[in-house]
Amino acid sequence: MVIGQRIPKLDAPDKATGRTVYGHDVKLPGMLHGRILYSQYASAKIKRVDVSRALKLPGVKAILTAADNPPTKFGYGKDNTPIKGDVVRSFRDEVAAVAAVDADTAAEALDLIEIEYEPLTPLFDVRQAMKDSAPLIHPERKSNLFQKYKYSHGDIVEGERESDVVVEADFELPYVAHAAMETSVVIASFDHRDHLTLYSTTQIPFLLQRDLAEALGIEGNDIRIIQTAIGGAFGRGLDIYPYEPIAALLARKAGKPVRISFSRHEEFLAAPMRQPALIHARAGAKRDGKITFRDAYALLDVGAYISWGSVTPLVMMETTASLYRVPHVKFEADCVYTNNLITGAVRGYGNPQSTFYTETLMERLAVALNMDPVDFRLRNANIPNEEMPQGLIITSCGLKECIEAVAARADVGSQRSEVGSQKDSRISNQKSEINNQKLKRGIGFASTLNVGGGARIYKSDGCGATVKVDDFGHVSLITGSTEIGQGSETILAQIVAEVLGVKVEDINVLNSDTDVKPWDVGVHASRTTFIAGNAAHIAAMDARKQLFETASELLKAEPESLVTRDGKIFVNDSDRSADLAKVARSRHYREGGKVILGEGWYDPPTKMVDKDTYKGNISATYGFGTQMAEVEVDTETGKVRVLRLVCANDVGRAINPMAVEGQIEGGAQMGLGYALTEELIVKEGRVMNPDFLDYRLFTSADMPQIESIIIETDDPQGPFGAKGVGEMGGTPTAAAIANAIHDATGVWLTQLPMTPERVLRALEEAKK
Amino acid sequence: MKPFDYFSPKTLSEASEVLSKYNDDARMIAGGTDLLLKMKAGRLAPKAIINIKRIPDLRGLTFNSHLTLGALTTLEEIKQSPIIRQYYPALSSAAATMASVQIRNLATVGGNMCNAAPSADLAPILIALNATAVINGAKGERRVLLEEFFTAPGKSVLGVGELLISLEVPKQEGKSIYLKHSPREHMDIAVVGVGIACRGFNPLTQVRIILGAVAPIPLRAKKAEEEVMGGSLTKERIERAAKIAAEEARPIDDVRGSVWYRRKIVEVMVKRGLTGLVNGN
């Protein structure tokens, strides 16, 4: 069995030893370095652009201005152009770009470009932008409101009438950056036929082909995308962004390949962010501990141009409507243009936001009912094989098991109210030395629901795969899916290895070239193990069928009696065997011979949500999880230390438990940052902390002890029973910590991150 | 980064010469952990970089009548040195709060002083310990109390052509402590840093309370010092002194904390620092 083994990631040794080739390492012959000039204003008219001085700088090969833009607009909202021409709408707006022989020359040239602006009144506040009197960010649209979402099931009025307790709160959530180790990078190169090859860290190679074709005014079949090794992406690469067409336009203008690689500062400014949200939410419950209703309104800042930030309400409403069994639900959201940064997809995609308000309200309800929070959650937990009012069809479901598993570790009841006690934790006494009575401890819980079987947000949610066995018995898996560090190469290799009875190391996974690999929608929505895994499984089964066909001749046995093991094909219950290479060669080298080439295509049996009601079964299965955080709050400084995080996740089946733990721990690291330290501080459209000094990620020193508990529910449709886990690790963390802070101090926090200053303010206000 | 000339002098006089030649357009590089960041961000574009790491006069850590820290002494050396751990434990623990081991192996005490960031962690504790800066200039050597070394954020008394040779720290007869508050455990800049050194106990015959990151330069909380000097040191007096220190602080609102919060933390840190000294840890 290869399935279920703890196998280190196949690409890890090369990454750890510096052999992996990233986009930043790629150097094509004659390649130039591109740099982008960004706007000086958040909102202004451009009066004049003068590039003459920059053009004279030796080493400058091409300068791009809005005059070079193709005629069409691009992006999800069809509101963006590579270089901005008449108006700028944010500080991240590209106003010119340079290609030069080296990066320093390109930077120097940017300083020589003169742009005259006429400042306009900017809009930074979503509430202001919603007003009728507000100036229009895009005058061709009649409103700054880009999209309104309205979802409901049941009857909220009825729900409230049935309630014995009702809780409500306002929440304020921050901009968060992906902070991938590798900054954005792209290399564009045209060949003699004017075909474009784009070396890219995109997560959607096939959609980008189409989007880029549209942005450049060329045909999709003139574009080939080669994905270089991706040093983290977390949703950053799910859309087309202006630097990509800019690189292509520069390359065409200069007649040379052009690379644009972002500095860290630029990454914090120009890459899409997790969108900030203002939320008002309410919930009710009956004295018997049953939830009656949930009602939430989210006001979302999408920034100056539309990207995926405008679609996160789809996920927010899923948490609001379907995490736990809630009879009456209403969810509304407004996505609004401002002169702020672009907001896009970030791991969890709306779910960290919605789980924060949903699960802190759950805790408030438990407190209001004077009920144990674990018990309260269990009473309302989702159950297997149930269609939710929202249309989600829950098949496998281990939420109850997740809650029980973390609760068992928390020793509920005995330790919860014991404040400042010296429980087992990694904290040494040295830290607790001063004023012990000022340190208070508490624990908190939160659960999560996340798509685990793809998410049909495009008409196709499919993925293709090919499995090839060559004359030497070597196996190649060519998959449409993309490796972004999540470990998909290893998981997919395990699936193929299991079917063909070979070692994981003997499988080569090819997944980086649109001219070679079959179509896939992209790496998002925790979908790769489930969707690409099923596709790889189908392709491997097809290859095995071909092998068995030939082997049955060689071994003089029925195909049904054959099994694969140790790189060989055996006749069941005997030692008669032929190795893969021999079978492959025998099939190949004969008249009318064939090669072993298995094909697979998998598109899950799901629906796009209805465009008016937002109902429908968007995913083939759903993942669940629960976290328990134990914190220590310094009530004099407001500093919160997380002592322990226990995470239980229903992953269907752990194809590789080590990889699952990696996803949970990595997710938790992002969740902890969201909870306590990470915030891109944006004042009047400007990023105030565009560096790792003041944009604080959780470091290894800050990480609490993480206990991962894997719950297996054997999903009926997943490859070997598996479902997705890529995003769940970080979604409930902030809520679990906020609930633990409440347990420790009696104070509710509603704004993220819960910095020492915010915690202290809340404590001081509670004293009043 | 803009191109620059590079020098690697072997003596102080050679270094002074190059420095004077470039007037204000040259920068010395020690560990480079402050300098290179500014250059990469485009906030600084010196015409010349002068590597001072080959000048023997700037090295060494010796202890006899006092402690001498060569300007090139790294933060990791300060953290690890058995002498410092024994005689100046607060200095060693201040260094331990800084950056990460990789950075501490590059970063120098001279760089930390001459960069003159209001949040520099070694400044409050070294001032509390009453250190003196030994400076080399065109006119030879001069000595300045570290308390008078800083003049503004990023600025010190060093004139054109001058460099810091070493820091001299008198032998301590009392106790000292450094407390740092930052959101993260490590790899973080002080939101508030408090260095305290005192002599005697009940009554305190001498005390120096230095606040970091709450004023343009490290700030001596003299009124708070007066509050706890002489007489018996009660909890009430400590709390009063802490409040006074908070009032003496002159913080600004920035992305790391508001004026309100920084004053709160000064109060907590001074209270904890004095209490810690009194309780003997």
Ligand SMILES: Cc1cc2nc3c(=O)[nH]c(=O)nc-3n(C[C@H](O)[C@H](O)[C@H](O)COP(=O)(O)OP(=O)(O)OC[C@H]3O[C@@H](n4cnc5c(N)ncnc54)[C@H](O)[C@@H]3O)c2cc1C
């Ligand atoms: C990741 C990271 C974490 C950090 N964490 C902390 C922290 O926790 N606390 C903290 O206080 N700092 C921190 N720093 C800042 C920095 O590491 C320290 O200030 C360090 O001591 C600087 O020393 P250096 O030798 O690297 O200085 P350099 O960068 O080499 O020099 C700094 C400045 O001082 C001048 N200079 C250096 N030596 C002399 C001399 N002998 N005479 C005259 N001028 C001189 C240089 O010209 C330059 O202007 C951190 C930096 C990084 C990158």
